[in-house]
Amino acid sequence: MITSESSSSMERSMRRLLLAVAMLGTVSAAHAADLSDLPILRGSFTDGLSKTSHNWDGFYVGGQFGFATTDVDFSHAPKTMTDFMLRNSILEAPVGGWSLLPSNHVQSTGFGAYVGRNWQLYDAVFGVEANYSYMKNISSSASDSMTRILDGETAPTGHTYTYVTSLGGGAALKLKDYATFRGRVGWDGGDFMPYAFAGLAIGRAEVSRFATVSYIKHDDYDESIVLGGVTATIHRQDTIDTGTFNKTELRTNSFMYGWTAGIGVEYAICNNILVRGEWEHVGFSDVKDITVGLNNFRVGIGYQF
Structure with missing residues (x-):
């Protein structure tokens, strides 16, 4: 109960x-x-870890400022002039091979502009670019002279021909500006893109040079003479020929052609503003027997459309 x-x-x-x-x-x-x-419960955990990706596809333009170090090799600057002056002679080959002048190192600043187009495929970015640089003061000059005794032609028996040959010369070069046309490939790192490039280069320079070649041709031989009934041998050296040649060249606009390659990185600010830093090497072919190699370190800012 x-x-x-x-x-x-x-x-x-x-x-x-x-x-x-x-x-x-x-x-x-x-x-x-x-x-x-x-x-992770909303289904967006991977979104929280993913990178912020900038769309690099499209056209862009920009301006740049740089610091360049340049090697100007004048060592064979008189060569084609001496080859012409001494053509068809026994002196042409040896004199043409002389390294008369030094290689100079020059530093300068410069500025320019660029325009290009990118195509993006996943994280890979491919592009083409035209780049122009005006160089403020890349100029150098050199002059020197040297004398050597060279063997001459085959002489009659008992005789030896020699040439006392002197070469004097000088050269000067001023690189005014240059342009490069490059292809490049980069990697989409989000708001930044490291890239590498390679292509063709064309430069415009003021070039001058001169050369002077002179020689004295000797005939060396031994001569026997009789003095007081005694035969003696005397060495003689006769001058049988002399010559002097001069040549000068000057071109205010001489075009140089070559190649370019380098690396760089771009960073996107406010989506459309791109800042960059890069290293560019340019190797030009000979111009008037002068070789130019350039390393340009520069920064730039551009706008992507």
């Missing part, structure tokens, strides 16, 4: 159980709401 006191106790126990269940449900609902804010 259940008393009224027992019934009241059971009712109090049931109320406590219902209250506990209600509180547990409230805590569970709040905890689930908090977990729903986690990226």
